[in-house]
Amino acid sequence: MAGAAVSNRQRSKIAPYLMILPALMYLGIFFMVPLYSLARMSLSHSGGSVYLPTLEFKWDFGNYLSAFSRYQDEIIRSFFYATIATALSLLLAFPLAYVIAFKAGRYKNLILGLVILPFFVTFLIRTIAWRTILADDGWVVQALGSVGLLPSEGRLLSTSWAVIGGLTYNWIIFMILPLYVSLEKIDPLLIQASKDLYSTNRRSFTKVILPLSMPGVLAGSLLVFIPASGDFINADYLGSTRTTMIGNVIEKQFLVVKDYPAAAALSMVLMLTILTGVVLYTRALGTEDLL
Amino acid sequence: MSPTPFDHLTGLANKQTSRRRFIGSGAAVAAALAIGAPIAASCSSNDKSSTATATQSGPATGTLRVSNWPLYMADGFIAAFQKASGLTVNYKEDFNDPEQWFAKVKEPLARKQDIGADLAVMPTFLMARLHGLGWLNEINDSNVPNKKNLRPDLLAASADPGRKYSAPYMSGLVGLAYNSTATGRDITTIDDLWDPKFKGRVSLFSDVQDGLGMIMQSQGNSVEHPTTETVTKAIDLVREQKDKGQIRRFTGNDYASDLAAGNIAVAQAYSGDVVQLQADNPHLKFVVPDSGATTFVDNMVIPYTTQNQHAAEAWINYVYDRSNYAKLVAFVHGVPVLSDMTDELTKVDPKAANNPWINPPKNVLDKAKGWAPLTDEQAKQYSDAYAAVTGG
Amino acid sequence: MNQRIITVGRTEKKVVKASPKWGDLVLRFIAALVLLYLFLPIFVIVLFSFNDPKGKFNYTWQGFTLKNWADPFKYPALTDALKLSLDVAAVSTGIALVLGSLVAIALVRQRFRGQTAVDTFLVIPLTAPEVVMGAAMLTLFLDFGWEAGYATIVISHIAFEISFIAMTVRARMRGFDWTLEDASLDLGASPTRTFFKVTLPLIIPGIVAAGMLSFALSLDDFIITYFVSGSTVTYPLYVNAAVKAAVPPQINVLATAILLISLVLLAGGTLYRRRQDDGARPGN
Numbered sequence: 001m002a003g004a005a006v007s008n009r010q011r012s013k014i015a016p017y018l019m020i021l022p023a024l025m026y027l028g029i030f031f032m033v034p035l036y037s038l039a040r041m042s043l044s045h046s047g048g049s050v051y052l053p054t055l056e057f058k059w060d061f062g063n064y065l066s067a068f069s070r071y072q073d074e075i076i077r078s079f080f081y082a083t084i085a086t087a088l089s090l091l092l093a094f095p096l097a098y099v100i101a102f103k104a105g106r107y108k109n110l111i112l113g114l115v116i117l118p119f120f121v122t123f124l125i126r127t128i129a130w131r132t133i134l135a136d137d138g139w140v141v142q143a144l145g146s147v148g149l150l151p152s153e154g155r156l157l158s159t160s161w162a163v164i165g166g167l168t169y170n171w172i173i174f175m176i177l178p179l180y181v182s183l184e185k186i187d188p189l190l191i192q193a194s195k196d197l198y199s200t201n202r203r204s205f206t207k208v209i210l211p212l213s214m215p216g217v218l219a220g221s222l223l224v225f226i227p228a229s230g231d232f233i234n235a236d237y238l239g240s241t242r243t244t245m246i247g248n249v250i251e252k253q254f255l256v257v258k259d260y261p262a263a264a265a266l267s268m269v270l271m272l273t274i275l276t277g278v279v280l281y282t283r284a285l286g287t288e289d290l291l
Numbered sequence: 292m293s294p295t296p297f298d299h300l301t302g303l304a305n306k307q308t309s310r311r312r313f314i315g316s317g318a319a320v321a322a323a324l325a326i327g328a329p330i331a332a333s334c335s336s337n338d339k340s341s342t343a344t345a346t347q348s349g350p351a352t353g354t355l356r357v358s359n360w361p362l363y364m365a366d367g368f369i370a371a372f373q374k375a376s377g378l379t380v381n382y383k384e385d386f387n388d389p390e391q392w393f394a395k396v397k398e399p400l401a402r403k404q405d406i407g408a409d410l411a412v413m414p415t416f417l418m419a420r421l422h423g424l425g426w427l428n429e430i431n432d433s434n435v436p437n438k439k440n441l442r443p444d445l446l447a448a449s450a451d452p453g454r455k456y457s458a459p460y461m462s463g464l465v466g467l468a469y470n471s472t473a474t475g476r477d478i479t480t481i482d483d484l485w486d487p488k489f490k491g492r493v494s495l496f497s498d499v500q501d502g503l504g505m506i507m508q509s510q511g512n513s514v515e516h517p518t519t520e521t522v523t524k525a526i527d528l529v530r531e532q533k534d535k536g537q538i539r540r541f542t543g544n545d546y547a548s549d550l551a552a553g554n555i556a557v558a559q560a561y562s563g564d565v566v567q568l569q570a571d572n573p574h575l576k577f578v579v580p581d582s583g584a585t586t587f588v589d590n591m592v593i594p595y596t597t598q599n600q601h602a603a604e605a606w607i608n609y610v611y612d613r614s615n616y617a618k619l620v621a622f623v624h625g626v627p628v629l630s631d632m633t634d635e636l637t638k639v640d641p642k643a644a645n646n647p648w649i650n651p652p653k654n655v656l657d658k659a660k661g662w663a664p665l666t667d668e669q670a671k672q673y674s675d676a677y678a679a680v681t682g683g
Numbered sequence: 684m685n686q687r688i689i690t691v692g693r694t695e696k697k698v699v700k701a702s703p704k705w706g707d708l709v710l711r712f713i714a715a716l717v718l719l720y721l722f723l724p725i726f727v728i729v730l731f732s733f734n735d736p737k738g739k740f741n742y743t744w745q746g747f748t749l750k751n752w753a754d755p756f757k758y759p760a761l762t763d764a765l766k767l768s769l770d771v772a773a774v775s776t777g778i779a780l781v782l783g784s785l786v787a788i789a790l791v792r793q794r795f796r797g798q799t800a801v802d803t804f805l806v807i808p809l810t811a812p813e814v815v816m817g818a819a820m821l822t823l824f825l826d827f828g829w830e831a832g833y834a835t836i837v838i839s840h841i842a843f844e845i846s847f848i849a850m851t852v853r854a855r856m857r858g859f860d861w862t863l864e865d866a867s868l869d870l871g872a873s874p875t876r877t878f879f880k881v882t883l884p885l886i887i888p889g890i891v892a893a894g895m896l897s898f899a900l901s902l903d904d905f906i907i908t909y910f911v912s913g914s915t916v917t918y919p920l921y922v923n924a925a926v927k928a929a930v931p932p933q934i935n936v937l938a939t940a941i942l943l944i945s946l947v948l949l950a951g952g953t954l955y956r957r958r959q960d961d962g963a964r965p966g967n
Contacts, residue, residue, distance in 0.1 A: 019789035020801055023782040023845050030842045031808050034819030050667040051393075051424060052401055092717045099714035103707070106957060112892075113949035115718065118725050119899040120945060121938045124922050128548065128930070129724035132731075132742065135552045153491055157554055158539050172721070173899065174847075177892045181855040184888065201706065215857035219850045226809045233905075240491075240540055241533050244682040251814045252682070255390040257675050263815055271810040278806055358914065361760075361924040362931075383914050384760055387924030394818060395910055398825050405830070407914030545926065551742040570737040571745055 042264035051258065063265035071249050071266065075273070078245040081160065082229035085167035089175040089224050090217065092168070097179035097216075102188065112180065119173045127166060127237050134162060134238075158240035166234035171227060175220035182216025183209075218282065226274055246270055351434075355602035356381040358408035360589070363461070365622035372609050378602050383408070388543065389417045400426050400596065409597040410606060415450050416500060418457045418590045419664050427456045428593040434604035437611035440629045445588065450664040457590040458607045459628035461619070464577075464648065464659050465501045466584040468546075468560030472574045473553045480581050481509035484557055490537050492556040494549065495529065497541035497681045499673045500662045502559060503529070504585035514585055514662045522673050530680045541681040550575060561587070562648040566624040577648055579658050586659045588628065614638075624649055725942065732935030741930045751932040755940065758933055761921055765937055768918035771833070772901035775840035780894050782841070783848030784886070790849075791856040808846045817910030824911060831913030839911045840901045847900060848893040855889025 045060050046053035068075075100111050118126065134140055134156040141156050151159045186209065194208035195201065210217075232247030246266065254263035361384040369380050386392050392413070396406045400421075413421075421427050432438060438446075441459065451457045469478045474489065484493055496502035503525045504514045510528070512521035532538055539555060540546075547564055549555040551572055565577035591610070593603045609615055617635035620627050621643050627636075627650070636644035643649045651659075665673070734741055735748035756762045786805065790798060817839075824835050863885070867877040905919040912920065922934060 013795075016789040016793060016795045019785040023786045023849070024801070024804070026782060027804070027808065027842060027845060030820065030823070030838055031811075031816075034816060034823050035807070035811065037822065038815055038819050050671050051397070051420060092720070095710055095713040096717040099711055103711060107953070110949060110953040111718075113945070113952075115721060116895050116899065117942055117945055117949075118721050120902060120941055121725065121728060122919050122922050123903045124905075124919065124926055125728060125934060125938055126724045128926060129727040129731075131548060132552070132727055133723060136554045137552075153536075155491070155554070157549075158491075169720075169724075174896065177896055178851050178854040181851065181889045181892050182857070185855065215854045219854035222806070223809070223847065223850060226806070230810065230812045237545070241538055241682055247812060247814075248682060250812050252678050254814050254818070255394055256678050258671070259675075267812045267815045270812060271807065274810040275803070275806065279803075356914070361921070383916060384924060385912075385914055385916050385920065387920075391909065395821070398818075398822055399831070402825060404825065407831075548742045571743055 038264050039268060041261055042268045044261050046259070046261050053258075053260065055261070060261070063261045064269060067262065067266045067269050071246065074244050074246045074249050075269070077243070078229045078231075078247065078270075079273070079277075081164050081167060081243075081245065082225050082231075084164050085171065085228045086175075086221050086225040088164070088168045089172040090221065093172055093175040093179050093220065097176050097183055101180055101183040101186075102191075108184075115176055116173060123170055123233075126169070127234070130162075130166065130169070131157060131237065134165075153240075157238060158243075160239070160243050162238040163234050163243045163245075166238045167228045167231060170231075170234065171224040174223035174227075178219035178223065179213065179216040182213050182219070186212045221281070222278060226278070229274055230270055351376065351378055351599070351601040351605040353599050353602055354379045354381055355599055355606055356383070356407060356409045357606065358383050358386050358411040360384065360386050360412060363412065363589075363623060365618045368615070368618055368622075371615070372606065376602075376605050376609065378605060380606075386412060389414055393417060393420070396594075400424075400594065403596060405596045405598065406594060408594060409599045410591055410593055410603040412460050412589050412591055415448075415457075415588050415590060415662075416665070416670065418592050419450055420667070420670070421592065421594070422451070422456045423667060426595050428595050428597060428600060429455050430458060430593060430607065431600075431604055434601065435608045435611065437608045440611050440613055440616075440631075442628055442630045445628055448588075448661065450661075457592050458611075460589045460591045460610065461623055461625040462586055462588040462628050463625045464562040464579060464584055464651070464655075465496075465504060465587055466560065466562065466577055466579045466659075467505075467557060468550055468565045468568075468575060468577050469557045470550060470553055470555070470572075470574055471576055473556040478557055478576075478578055481505060485532055485537060487537075489556045490535070491539050492554070493532075493538050494540045494542050494546050494555045494558040495538055496559045497543060497677075499670075499677045500585065501587065502541070502681075503673075503677065504660075504662060505559070505580055505583065508583035508585075508660070509580065511582075514660050517663060517665070517669075517673075519672065523676065526676050526680055529677075533680060562626065563624040566646060566648055579655055583658045583660060586626070586661045588661065620649065626651060728935050729939045729942075732932055732939050734932055734935075736932070741932050741935065751936045755933055755936045758931060760916065761918075761925075761931075761933060761937065764916045764918045764921040765941075767833075767915065768902055771836055771840060771917065772898045775837045775844060775901050776894055776897040778837075779841045779844035779848055779897055780890060783845045783893065783897075784852050784890055786845070787849045787852035787856060787889075788882070788886070791853055791859065792861065805846045805849050808843050813904075813906035817907040820907065821910045831911050832915050835911040835913070836908055836915065836917065839907050840904060843904075843907070844897040844900060848897050851893035851896055852886065852889045855886060855892070859885070 040057055041055060042063055043059050043061065044055040044057045046055050048054040096115065100108055100115070104111050132138070136155045136157065141150065144150050144156070145154075150156065151161050153159050156162050190208065190212070191204065194204040198204045198207060229245075230247045232245055232251050235243050235245045235248050247270075250263050250266045250270070253259050253266060355378050357380060359382070363384075364382070369382055372378070373380055399406050418427070435458070438454070438458070441454065445459050445462070446454055448454075467478055467481075467484070471477070473492070483489075484495075499522075500514075503522060506525040506528060507514055507517070507521055510521070510524055512524070529538070540549070542549075542558070544561075544564075546555060546558045546560060547568060550558050550560070551568055560577065562577055565575055568575050591603075591607055593600060597603060610619065611629060613629055613632060613635045616627065616629050617632060617639045620632065620636060621640040624643065624646075626648070633644055633650060636650060647655060731741055731744070732751055733747050733749065734744055735746040735750070736743075737745065786801070789795075790801065820835075820839050820842075821831060824831060824838075829835060863881055864877055867881045868874065872880065903919055905923055908917050909920055925931070925934065
């Protein structure tokens with residue numbers, strides 16, 4: 001397949017707008033409108049009845065201040081877990097994606113299909129299976145314990161590592177697939193040529209393959225990091241009292257405490273922080289566009 | 292929050308059966324109206340927002356939509372009900388967490404919009420909340436003659452004296468469960484929860500009433516007269532133990548797998564769950580702590596947006612027949628809400644009749660107390676305080 | 684083949700040594716390990732579908748039985764929920780693929796005003812926490828006067844799938860050779876024909892990957908679906924409720940069955956392709 005080439009043709013000015021219009025309109029209605037009401041709620045003050053509070057829009061930034069001050073730990077912890085999970089999934093996904101893209105030959109699609117197969121089983125069932133595998137008296141924990149690799153609590157479940165492991169496992173498919181599609185379209189002749197130019201395979205990798213795979217790395221990292229930071233189910237099922245993430249806080253505030261402005265403010269904080277991180281990350285990777 | 296059985300109903304929606312007169316066992320269906328209430332609703336109402344507490348003459352007809360916890364029903368029960376009543380039952384198991392369910396139905400109910408259920412099963416605190424918001428229909432006693440079978444203590448319960456808005460469905464005990472191979476000994480008191488030997492292998496309920504009830508009792512306080520001080524005292528103890536690392540997790544219904552696997556040595560648990568778990572793991576035991584345990588009651592309620600009040604009442608009446616109810620209890624393994632169930636239970640499942648957690652003897656029942664009904668402000672205050680400890 | 688002869692320039696020939704065998708093997712070995720890691724919980728799930736628990740929990744191994752497989756549809760609510768979820772996933776993915784791919788193509792094809800804004804706009808749905816979005820979406824639907832149910836579930840699924848699809852397809856489209864389109868147009872094809880005969884086929888792998896991701900996402904979605912589903916029960920809703928209570932082995936059975944069917948389809952597709960390729964090889 002030929003390499004990248006930009007067209008110099010004069011493009012229809014209106015074409016891109018027409019193409020993005022359906023999606024934008026759709027998201028505009030079904031996403032932005034709820035988001036707007038969420039933003040309004042985050043700046044409101046709730047009063048009156050406990051269960052059907054009247055929300056008074058007041059430009060009340062107090063919710064944001066308390067979000068930052070009360071839940072610093074959870075915010076930082078969430079991003080910490082998400083970062084490690086993203087790094088882990090990149091480390092694990094790359095060899096697999098690489099082998100499928102370049103070494104699988106005729107079985108490419110078969111193995112790709114195999115890779116995605118586990119993810120058609122509902123994540124809850126998979127997580128419960130992990131609980132069985134990582135049980136305190138299961139063989140995994142016993143094996144790790146004998147070589148002294150267990151976390152301080154002396155178990156795997158209900159530790160931060162179990163949560164990170166769960167996050168990694170859950171979202172790794174979102175790293176494998178974009179990496180694969182990005183790697184797959186690298187022309188093998190380019191790789192051969194690079195091996196010709198550079199003396200070692202390592203340099204051929206870092207100078208040629210890695211940069212060419214960047215779009216996949218970027219897309220994959222975002223698709224893992226973003227949902228992982230807002231996740232709460234892994235902390236719920238695999239975590240302990242000390243692994244609370246911001247997603248758990250939001251859920252609790254919303255469902256149990258029913259402090260809707262606080263939950264909304266926390267959500268906005270989460271979203272804005274992720275967005276900022278994403279922009280910085282994209283700039284760092286040297287691409288102009290966000291995605 | 293409440294125990295759920297393994298076995299599941301078979302009959303589902305839209306089974307057309309021939310319409311027959313509803314025959315309530317031992318009861319004559321009232322033909323005439325009670326005092327002066329207008330006959331508001333029709334039998335096959337398409338009214339989306341019917342709010343009438345209609346007393347209707349004649350048998351119930353049409354479809355009944357029930358919303359219940361998963362696996363909280365006996366095999367064949369619904370099919371038998373459909374046959375006996377001529378009604379069609381649309382049974383949904385979409386009630387899995389009270390707060391989640393409330394968050395979902397809050398908006399529609401506030402707008403008087405149908406929520407897809409004519410009858411729902413929920414814990415007492417949620418029932419009280421819905422009633423306080425005016426979202427429940429009154430249950431016409433004239434259509435539920437079997438109500439007389441209800442346990443007197445439940446009938447007189449302060450949450451709904453005379454049971455005008457709620458009909459208890461199943462109850463159970465909230466106590467301690469432990470894995471005797473994991474603990475190496477018997478567990479009898481709340482202090483056992485704090486044994487340093489079990490550090491990191493203890494789980495507590497994240498719900499205020501289920502989690503704090505027995506702890507308050509261990510501190511000499513009563514759940515029938517809770518105050519901010521007594522609740523706070525219990526919360527402080529939990530926080531202290533959590534900071535020490537004693538508590539592994541705060542759970543809802545999901546402690547069972549950890550308990551079975553031995554990850555948890557001692558857990559706060561529901562009696563019905565443990566009875567079920569014991570079938571596969573005889574090392575698991577349920578115990579009412581010396582200082583006392585609490586009870587929970589799940590209730591059938593009729594939302595004010597119901598489209599078939601009469602059918603809902605017919606259902607309640609059917610459930611309250613002792614021989615029918617015995618089948619439920621045998622599957623669900625909860626504590627019956629009807630009185631004098633021993634005979635009927637023995638006919639269906641003698642083992643269940645002899646199980647002290649299904650058919651508790653008086654001395655056990657005496658130690659198990661129900662929470663007093665809380666005002667909205669109280670409920671929120673305690674819930675917020677406890678949520679700060681349980682994480683979030 | 685360990686060597687490749689590359690013609691450099693017109694007269695020289697250079698022999699290039701391919702990577703040493705062991706490096707290759709290590710790489711394949713690691714990839715196999717990762718694949719194993721992906722399947723580890725699946726093995727457990729399949730195994731426990733043969734479990735024979737006496738009580739309501741399927742957590743400890745009691746004994747081998749085939750009776751769960753003999754009666755996989757024992758719980759009609761579970762089967763119905765599964766069918767519904769597959770339906771919702773297929774429909775929502777189909778629609779979202781169209782919307783999302785169009786956006787991806789538009790963003791990569793040419794520079795236009797507001798491009799960065801659209802970029803940022805697409806990332807936002809990924810960042811929104813499901814609990815609050817689910818409730819906000821429900822309120823929106825109720826304000827429209829719609830009843831929560833199948834349609835609202837599909838609509839809300841499409842909303843979050845679009846961004847995932849757009850990002851995946853874009854990753855594929857980086858480095859796309861747009862001059863191919865030009866060539867086609869120069870040769871006289873209309874823009875529409877060019878799109879369908881040239882552009883689209885080259886993007887298909889990306890679209891297929893995006894479609895699979897989106898399908899899996901929809902099958903798995905719990906929180907948003909919970910809010911907007913009314914009394915409709917989807918597969919994750921059922922499982923989530925059951926998991927807090929009891930996990931009948933039938934859940935494992937049905938999950939395994941889906942896997943097996945997909946596996947068969949996959950193998951069948953591969954064999955079919957191979958036969959096609961074999962038939963097309965020169966000399967046949």
